Amino acid sequence: MILTRILALLLALSSFSMLSIPTAQAQNFSLAPLPYPHDALAPVIDERTMQIHHGKHHQAYVDNLNRAIAASPALAGQSLEALLAQVSKAGDAVRNNGGGHWNHTFFWESMTRPGQGGAPSAALLAAINRDFGSLDQFKTAFRTAGLGRFGSGWSWLIVTPEGKLKVISTANQDNPLMDVVAERGTPLLGNDVWEHAYYLQYQNRRADYLDAWWQVLDWSVVSRRHAAAVK
Ligand SMILES: [Fe+2]
Numbered sequence: 732m733i734l735t736r737i738l739a740l741l742l743a744l745s746s747f748s749m750l751s752i753p754t755a756q757a758q759n760f761s762l763a764p765l766p767y768p769h770d771a772l773a774p775v776i777d778e779r780t781m782q783i784h785h786g787k788h789h790q791a792y793v794d795n796l797n798r799a800i801a802a803s804p805a806l807a808g809q810s811l812e813a814l815l816a817q818v819s820k821a822g823d824a825v826r827n828n829g830g831g832h833w834n835h836t837f838f839w840e841s842m843t844r845p846g847q848g849g850a851p852s853a854a855l856l857a858a859i860n861r862d863f864g865s866l867d868q869f870k871t872a873f874r875t876a877g878l879g880r881f882g883s884g885w886s887w888l889i890v891t892p893e894g895k896l897k898v899i900s901t902a903n904q905d906n907p908l909m910d911v912v913a914e915r916g917t918p919l920l921g922n923d924v925w926e927h928a929y930y931l932q933y934q935n936r937r938a939d940y941l942d943a944w945w946q947v948l949d950w951s952v953v954s955r956r957h958a959a960a961v962k
Contacts, residue, residue: 775943850950880900880924
């Protein structure tokens with residue numbers, strides 16, 4: 732009798748876990764490994780900063796996003812981009828942590844070893860010249876946006892809905908995909924100007940970080956994003 736009850740209990744637990752696992756997986760976002768070793772961006776961005784930035788800060792955004800979605804089942808099963816496009820309805824936890832997850836994934840993929848990033852494609856360079864005057868003028872605008880962001884946030888190069896390139900900045904972990912920002916668009920690149928991105932190496936010298944960062948920007952990635960955005 733006792734054995735029968737134990738078997739029934741095990742069967743019940745087994746079917747519960749079989750039913751619950753797919754739902755739990757569908758709700759979970761995860762942290763992908765960096766696309767290069769932690770020391771690959773040195774000396775522009777040091778290894779320790781990359782370890783903490785990716786392994787601690789980005790991991791925390793992923794964990795907190797999963798907690799927020801677990802607490803609001805109506806949000807489950809949506810892509811991150813879909814959540815961000817209507818983030819005004821999803822609440823601040825998804826706004827901050829979903830933004831943090833998307834922004835950092837995009838950021839890691841935008842960088843490569845110093846000096847290996849190549850140059851903008853002909854089409855991207857033509858668009859930069861058309862909308863900023865020159866590559867140097869674009870870099871100045873991007874630097875100004877990063878320096879001018881008071882506190883924590885991001886600077887972005889976007890393609891506007893009208894097809895123009897534009898530099899903007901957002902606060903905290905907001906990004907141009909969200910329905911809460913003043914200017915939406917398709918991001919081509921973003922730079923993290925939170926102090927956690929540079930403080931170990933550059934301390935309060937955000938301008939030095941911004942100037943050095945061009946050395947690790949992967950222009951081939953930015954060029955591919957631009958081609959997809961204007962297709
Ligand atoms: Fe960051």
